[in-house]
Amino acid sequence: MLALGVTGDVGAGKSTLTRFWKEMGASVLDADEIVRSLWKRPDVIGKAVSRWGRGVADNGGNILRGEIAARAFSCAEDYAWLCGLLHPLVRIEMERISASLEGWVVAEIPLLFEGGVPEWIDATVYLAAPEEKRRDRNSVRGWDGKEILRRESFLLPSEEKKRRADMVLENTGTLEDLRETAGKKALFFRRLSGLVRYTVTFQRYEDALLYRDFLWKERLGSDFHCFRSDTMEKNTENWLVSFISRESFFAGLSRPHVMDRARGPYTATIRRMPYKKRIALSEELSQ
Known part of the structure; x- marks a missing residue:
């Protein structure tokens, strides 16, 4: 908002x-x-x-x-x-x-x-x-x-x-x-106001990085965070990519082939964000 x-x-x-x-x-x-x-x-x-x-x-x-x-x-x-x-x-x-x-x-x-x-x-x-x-x-x-x-x-x-x-x-x-x-x-x-935070889950770290790089190159995402998430299954791991994008970009975020093995994107509404930071992030994204 x-x-x-x-x-x-x-x-x-x-x-x-x-x-x-x-x-x-x-x-x-x-x-x-x-x-x-x-x-x-x-x-x-x-x-x-x-x-x-x-x-x-x-x-x-x-x-x-x-x-x-x-x-x-x-x-x-x-x-x-x-x-x-x-x-x-x-x-x-x-x-x-x-x-x-x-x-x-x-x-x-x-x-x-x-x-x-x-x-x-x-x-x-x-x-x-x-x-x-x-x-x-x-x-x-x-x-x-x-x-x-x-x-x-x-x-x-x-x-x-x-x-x-x-x-x-x-x-x-x-x-x-x-x-x-x-x-x-x-x-x-x-x-x-259309900025939202997305999260996508991958099973491999390499896929998470490929997805992050794709979003950055296409100017579909900004403010990236990539981190490991614990799972209930042995010998498995999840990697989460979190980023800011536009709500209107939702359909385009599932385009890369690497998303075939991913879960998401999941959307979280941003209730508060410093105004100047919001402007800076918006300028980094495609219009």
């Missing part, structure tokens, strides 16, 4: 970017959507009412998001309190959902760096956009330039978040320009 954390400027188009990636095959987790579900929990509503009074909820006990925002962004203390209430719950729910996913996973987390990058996130993407475009996008929410600046004053500076991100994307053009950028990155991320 490859898990990406996506964040960016206020109004940069994060939701649009993740929507494009969902259409292109990613499993998408939305922190804002989880927050909306949390505001339906009586315990969460009760804590907000206890702090700010009945004015943050309607007569039916439903939270009024505009009232919550007005209070949370009024001072640093209230903002920190709200973050302390919601963020741990959001992170727990995201991690719970991600544990059942495979392949390419995208988590849209507006306060990704402010709250700390979760351990299960492999790489971070920061989406930036010019101030004028962000003002236009946020106008439908009734936010003017001053409101955007007020909200951003509670966040880390954009340049600092760009510095921390593994990848920075610029949303400076049209919607189709962003879709094109998303498409190019989608191909890259799908390749990275």
Whole structure:
């Protein structure tokens, strides 16, 4: 699994970017959507009412998001309190959902760096956009330039978040320009998420080496390990070849004649791998 954390400027188009990636095959987790579900929990509503009074909820006990925002962004203390209430719950729910996913996973987390990058996130993407475009996008929410600046004053500076991100994307053009950028990155991320570990068992060490050399020459495998495995039968031995390859290469891994006397390949999903190592291994394999 490859898990990406996506964040960016206020109004940069994060939701649009993740929507494009969902259409292109990613499993998408939305922190804002989880927050909306949390505001339906009586315990969460009760804590907000206890702090700010009945004015943050309607007569039916439903939270009024505009009232919550007005209070949370009024001072640093209230903002920190709200973050302390919601963020741990959001992170727990995201991690719970991600544990059942495979392949390419995208988590849209507006306060990704402010709250700390979760351990299960492999790489971070920061989406930036010019101030004028962000003002236009946020106008439908009734936010003017001053409101955007007020909200951003509670966040880390954009340049600092760009510095921390593994990848920075610029949303400076049209919607189709962003879709094109998303498409190019989608191909890259799908390749990275398609890496798996295979294991093949041979009875002879020489066959194991022949198979390893074949994979290396054809660029079908990388990160090889060849080791002896104990067996229950006397005077017999097994040699295991373990390697990284693409899931899409499965059919081609059984081509060499030496595989007639082998068992496998068996596939193991890679849940975690350092992002830079994943890129390096992917580049060693055929595209």
